[in-house]
Amino acid sequence: MPARILFLSDTGGRMGGAAISLASAITRLDRARFEPYAALGSGGDFADLLISLGVNVTIAELPPIVRDTNPAVHFRNLSNLIRGCRAVLDVCRKNGIDIIHANDNTVLFYAVVPSMICRCASIWHVRSPIRKLGITGRFLARHSTRILSCSESAALPVREQAPKCIDRIRVLYDGVDAQQIEEMSKQDSLRKLHDIPPDVPLAGMIGRISESKGQDVFIRAAVIIREMHPKARFVIAGSAIAGSEQALKADEEYERKARRLVDELGIGDNVIFTGYSKNIPAIVKDLDAVVVPSRQEPLGLVALEAMALGVPVVASNVGGLCESITDKFNGLLVPPDAPGALALAISKLWQDKQLVERLTANGRQTVREKFSADAHAAALQAIYDEIAVK
Numbered sequence: 001m002p003a004r005i006l007f008l009s010d011t012g013g014r015m016g017g018a019a020i021s022l023a024s025a026i027t028r029l030d031r032a033r034f035e036p037y038a039a040l041g042s043g044g045d046f047a048d049l050l051i052s053l054g055v056n057v058t059i060a061e062l063p064p065i066v067r068d069t070n071p072a073v074h075f076r077n078l079s080n081l082i083r084g085c086r087a088v089l090d091v092c093r094k095n096g097i098d099i100i101h102a103n104d105n106t107v108l109f110y111a112v113v114p115s116m117i118c119r120c121a122s123i124w125h126v127r128s129p130i131r132k133l134g135i136t137g138r139f140l141a142r143h144s145t146r147i148l149s150c151s152e153s154a155a156l157p158v159r160e161q162a163p164k165c166i167d168r169i170r171v172l173y174d175g176v177d178a179q180q181i182e183e184m185s186k187q188d189s190l191r192k193l194h195d196i197p198p199d200v201p202l203a204g205m206i207g208r209i210s211e212s213k214g215q216d217v218f219i220r221a222a223v224i225i226r227e228m229h230p231k232a233r234f235v236i237a238g239s240a241i242a243g244s245e246q247a248l249k250a251d252e253e254y255e256r257k258a259r260r261l262v263d264e265l266g267i268g269d270n271v272i273f274t275g276y277s278k279n280i281p282a283i284v285k286d287l288d289a290v291v292v293p294s295r296q297e298p299l300g301l302v303a304l305e306a307m308a309l310g311v312p313v314v315a316s317n318v319g320g321l322c323e324s325i326t327d328k329f330n331g332l333l334v335p336p337d338a339p340g341a342l343a344l345a346i347s348k349l350w351q352d353k354q355l356v357e358r359l360t361a362n363g364r365q366t367v368r369e370k371f372s373a374d375a376h377a378a379a380l381q382a383i384y385d386e387i388a389v390k
Contacts (some may be wrong), residue, residue, distance in 0.1 A: 003034050004095055004096055004188070006038065006097045007036065007037070008100065008107040010040075010106045010288050011064075012047030014046070014239065014241045019046045022103050025175075026053055026383070027382065031321070038167075039059075039087060039110075056095070061084055064107075064297050065081060075085045088110050088111070088114040098121060099384060105128045105219045111124065112144060121146075123148060124178070127299075129296045129297075131157070135270040138162045138165075142165055145387045147170070151173065155169055157165060168370075170382060173324075176367050176372065176373055181308055184281040185282050188283075189282070190274075200231050201229050202288050203218075203234055204235030205238070207238045209239055210250075212297075217339050221340070221343040225346055226341075233272065234270055234272070283300070289314055290302065291314050294315070294321065300321045303325060306363070307366060313330075314332045315331060324371065328359075329362050
């Protein structure tokens with residue numbers, strides 16, 4: 001009988017890196033060994049995709065548990081926790097779930113508490129930066145059967161702050177299906193849509209719009225680049241997609257500030273905000289540089305997708321980006337919050353064809369050898385085999 005896996009996500013809507021990675025792994029699940037279920041915080045693109053993959057999907061209230069000193073917030077957290085755990089418990093009991101897989105920090109409560117009640121295994125997938133675990137975080141870590149991390153960088157705070165759980169931690173790099181994203185990249189043309197000629201330099205950021213991602217740094221770098229390359233255009237693709245209401249509001253306000261900054265700096269004719277896109281590879285393939293100026297980054301899936309498509313990457317030397325990108329080998333690394341350095345690195349790409357050829361060739365090789373979707377799925381299934389309650 002196959003082991004039954006319940007995947008948890010606070011949203012079934014727009015797909016960020018965590019959802020994309022999980023969907024890729026589920027696509028590759030050996031259905032003779034594993035039967036997938038999902039409890040999602042909402043319907044939407046992610047929910048529809050999982051249903052199309054044959055996943056039994058339940059829409060449940062799984063709001064993020066927010067840290068706050070306000071008693072009213074504590075009461076709301078408790079109410080949310082009770083409702084969410086009941087919903088997950090219902091799915092577990094109805095379907096005989098063997099493993100609950102929390103696909104990000106935001107839904108960890110809803111994995112650990114029901115798993116303790118049902119006596120099944122639980123997985124905490126660390127995909128977001130962690131600053132402080134605290135007493136509650138250490139409790140959740142101790143009661144997670146396995147703690148998966150998308151990079152060594154993301155695993156480090158858990159190792160340091162929950163040393164008793166070190167033997168449960170596994171680093172599992174996200175994987176990229178190079179063939180699939182190559183096919184997806186052929187579907188649309190960003191340059192055609194916005195009437196950008198092939199000889200116009202085009203740099204872009206893709207993904208969640210958030211202060212942690214550094215869109216403001218990219219905008220300030222664009223001002224400098226325009227002095228060197230007057231025809232250059234710049235793309236900011238994505239939207240605010242945070243799970244919690246508080247984080248979503250912060251991201252939406254940050255996006256408004258980013259748009260105002262473009263106007264204040266007088267580069268509105270050079271910058272394109274595309275909004276949310278379901279087809280990231282189609283945008284990536286039209287760029288002359290993919291820019292990832294994050295202030296913190298657990299891994300950086302879009303950088304891997306760019307490397308797989310043969311598009312050069314300029315990124316901050318923070319977090320997991322340093323585990324996938326080696327400066328001047330398969331990409332260029334610059335300090336975070338340094339628009340001048342970022343601008344010079346992008347300009348260097350546009351002036352040195354031999355450098356671009358070397359970086360992109362090595363980038364493709366890096367993805368093949370270290371970040372393939374098949375290898376990621378195989379490693380994940382091996383972990384399921386280890387802990388499944390038979």
